[in-house]
Amino acid sequence: MSSPDSPVRTRHDTRPASAPAPAGRKRAVDPKRAGGRVDRAAGPSWLVVVPACVAAALAVLPLGYLAVRALERGPAFAWNVISGDRSVQLLLRSLGLSATVVAACLLLGISLAWLTTRTALPCARAWSVLVTLPLAVPSYVTAFAWLSAAPSLAGFAGSALALTLASFPYVYLPVAAALRGTDPGHEEVARSLGHGPLRTFLRVTLPQVRPAAAGGGLLVALYVLSDFGAVSLMRYDTFTRGIYTSYRASFDRTPAAALSAVLVLMTVALVTAETRSRGRAGYSRTGGGTARRTAPAALGRLRLPALAWCGTVVATAVGFPLATLGYWLAVGSSATWEPATLATTALTTLAVAAAGAALTTVLALPVGVIAARHRGRLAHLLEQAAYAGHAVPGITVALALVFFAVRYVRPLYQETPLLICAYAVLFLPVAVAATRAAVIQAPPVLDDVARSLGRTPFGVLREVTVPLAAPGVAAGAALTFVVCMKELPATLLLRPTGMDTLATRLWTETGTGSFAAAAPYAAGLILLAAVPSYVLGRHRT
């Protein structure tokens, strides 16, 4: 990925991961160390660690529940469930699907991010908004649209297609944010040395966005592992479908919990692999050069293929599902427009999703900063914890929160604050990945300078790190906002009784097959999600 002879690259030495820093001990400054790190190696400030621990504790709640339920009938029972032939087979299928979807999402996400931020793509601004939109289309709608058009897609192909189309923005958004946040000087130098746009991209740009892409890829992998909507519609048996089936078939929570525990182990393994893949090189500017508008790369002969590529992706991921919605609206005899209900539901959805995004982002900040700035056992543990529950199916996380809420925070049970906490537990990794990628790009040397000028660690965070990382953090907040809006299983169980979001209305209407009545809610979801996409598309410094 990174070639040692690349002429344009600043490399920061980082501690090898195998040598965890002894926490709490102040290290003497070694003047020979590039970047002159002050005391970062000594471990993060407690001002960041404490809130990060709070966030991590919230995120591992579901694990406590899983342990209680999975071991209810003894470890032997749980082991029998896990080690059955079928479990192993389902796990392999899930992993195969994940690998396929991640590869496809990396290809789509990175190529589109580069085209929209770095090249003279016609209407780049509009494209950058359009390619974020697939996030807003519930995977259920995408899968339904494609399945009704091509029933033969059912199975692996259809699941891979629907999940790729639904989740490539997880890669696109952080990578685009990273590209907007990097100094284009590197590419300019490369191009002045005679590299073409493609070569510049491969040799210079790609290494710069690696952390962001890896973080996005991890989210996609976890999303695929935990998705139920698309695979159930496409009738492709995965591990998660097995868990849902287990709930529905036996009304028994123990086997389902034992199976979910396997997904937690998968998450830990994936997060570890992703941390390793981050490599030892951190890319950031050493100078004070800020991200600035740059002369975009001319596409030349690639212009038409590039447009066709963007067009195809947007058409398959957004255009086609929207056309299907339009068709439902047009032909449905059960079409009942209820503007008042729609408006109230939309406002409710906006409010809970906004609150969920705000809380998640605030909780993710300290975890993201530690993950980006520090190596060592504590940093790694915090990051693992934040991701822990992300591959667990929504229904399991929801039941975990029911379990704890009725026992320990009874007054909050089935009240809005608990629902918002549930969103934070579910989507913490989404915001952490974005924050981490953004902080990695902010040059650590600036933190050091600020410290040497007498700023407190918290002051550095407030005045240097967070402002530099702001675009990436904002992208994370927007992403979280959209996924909160689409969330269904936890919303159904934890919402205040009688409250409806667009996703729950959509579920109600499709439940009786009133697709025409469901269409306005699906359209509403997509419209609302277009707002943060638009803001992000515009967010160009």
Place this chain on the structure above:
Amino acid sequence: MRRPLARSLTALAAAALTLPALTSCSDEPAGLVIYSGRNENLVGPLIEKLEKHLGTNVDVRYGDSAELSAQLLEEGDRTEAGLFLSQDAGALGALSKEGRLAQLPPKTLDRVAPTYRSAAGDWVGVSGRVRVVAYNPDKAPTPPDSVHDLVKPEWKGKIGFAPTNASFQAFVTGMRVLEGDEAARAWLKGLKANKPKAYENNLNVLDAVDSGEVSLGLLNHYYWYEQAAEKGADKLKAKVHYLPKGDPGGLVNVAGVGLVKGADKQQSAYAQKAADFLLSTESQRYFAAETKEYPLAAGVEQADGVPPLESLQPPKIDLGRLDSLKETLAMLQEAGLV
């Protein structure tokens, strides 16, 4: 850079604070909380009638029957729910097994035939649905009288079904109970060999029959009558065939209610009244007219065009025995149908 971010986060938090204003449906505390596995579109109007009848607010949490039963088990004694309205007998059976349902008085239970209520007396069916064969007269002028005919070569590639649908799985469980596991396994294998077309739900199966994509499909009776009411029966190509002679393919299953243990005295009293209300003539007529299901309480007629329950020849089976869904699923997986 910092300020816009801080500002937008503040704006988001402010948006969240406007929430209570939006979701305040009613200031009155609810006298009864119902967990409903039945869709809001189907039972919403009935709940409004129930509120009038009880003279108190009724809050309903809608969800999937199986997931709500898991939630009730998780909540245990701390539950807020007084009544569980389930889409199928299986979820009620699961709660009954865990001792989470209260005993119903004989006068409530006696409103329906023993076939359609729990042997333990802690849940009762409120509406019935029967499995039928929907067929396209152009493609299949003479539909078969038994599901056992569906494994014959003449139906190869012509059958539509919804393998993941709870009602289909209940039918397979019924076949296992009635004819034994070996017979059911052989039938599923034969069905698989006939390359049936799988759909997501009953409605999609009916659409496929109607369009001629498949010649016949296995589904619940009321889907056809709802479609007929919506589009006009003359616009529907598909027809319904009721299987005679106690064929396992003609299973009658129920949606029902149970009183949740752990609710306070006042709520339990409301829940009891609600159960009786759902079995009242008014509610039973509602089910007949609106959802086209079979009213189960004595003395209420089914909807026009739906043949009376007494005229059918469903298999004789204890619905409480339909809870061995796990084995059914294992069998469906083994046959490669789900």
